[in-house]
Amino acid sequence: MRTPTLACVPEGPVAVPDAVRRLAGDDAVTPVWRNVLGGLTFRISGPAAGSGQEAERFVKWVTAGTSGLDLDGEAERLAWAGAYVTVPTVLERGRDATGTWLATRALPGRSAVDPVWVARPAAAARAVGAGLRALHDALPVADCPFTWGAAERSARLSAAGRRDLGEVPAIDRLVVCHGDACAPNTLIDDDGTWSGHVDLAALGIADRWADLAVASMSLGWNYGDGYEAEFFDAYGITPDAERIAFYRRLFQLD
Structure with a gap:
């Protein structure tokens, strides 16, 4: 089962890989x-360079041999999605014997779990909902080369996992899903409007409830209970209990 609390700001010393230092x-x-x-x-x-102002980049690093993290695939998804929505621009990617890396240009805004927004959870939840709706509306399903459907994801599960998951609900609306629409992956401007999305390694075509179920669930991890109504209202949809339950199970089992 996935343990969301393990995703966090690192505490204590962290060894910086040579590639990141370079x-x-x-x-x-x-x-x-x-x-x-x-x-x-x-x-x-x-x-x-030449401006005298501070500039930021971000580098993702995955140690060699780590499964489940495909930075090359994320770079391809960012390049495709960037034609339609605000996502990080890829600056460089590479690999060596120790690991792989992906460098991107920083976007404006703060993560929805920055302390500024944790202190304003209702506003943050609305921004996450509005941002996800904008993403779903902007990315063209007909042109998307990536998939993230329930059938292919459930096929990776064990027989016991598929039994626990249950029957896949009928499709509500196919969209290009974010693939990890948890609150930290929405960026928010100081005025409370969403400003971009990050961490699109699993982006692909799926029922929109695959994103909606996980994004709404993540609000409890990051802000506490009581903010799902703001999220669904900002997205513009009535919660669907059956689809939410299914896609949360799939997220935990996948």
Whole structure:
């Protein structure tokens, strides 16, 4: 089962891989996130060339041999989605014997789980809902080369897992899903409007409830109970208990 609380800001010393040091040069390197599979994200900050202002980049790092984290696939999804929505621009990607990395340009806004927004959970939940609706409406299903459907995801499960999952509900609306629409992956401007999306490694075509179920569930992890109504209202949909339950089970089992 997936344990969301393991995705967090790293505590204590974090070894910076040589590839990340090389990408940073003389700029400062700060570890900012460790995901549930052990992948690390670093912020690189320093003066922008010729401007005298601070510039930020982010580098994802995955140790060699780690399964379930495909940075090459994420880079391809970012390149495709970037023609339609605000997502990070890929600056560089590579691999060596120790691991793989993906460097992207920083986007405006703060993560929806930045302390500023944790202190304003109702506003953050609305921004996450509005941002997800905008993403679903903007990305063209007919042109998307990636899939994330329930059938293919459930096929990866054990026989026991498929029994626990149950029958796949009828499709409500096919969209290009984010693939990990948890609250931290929406960015929010200081005025409370969403400003972009990050971490699109699983982006693909699926029923929109695959995203809606997980995004709404993540509100409880990050803000506490009581904010799903704001999320669904901002998205513009009435909660569907059957589909929510199914796609939350799938998320936990997948």
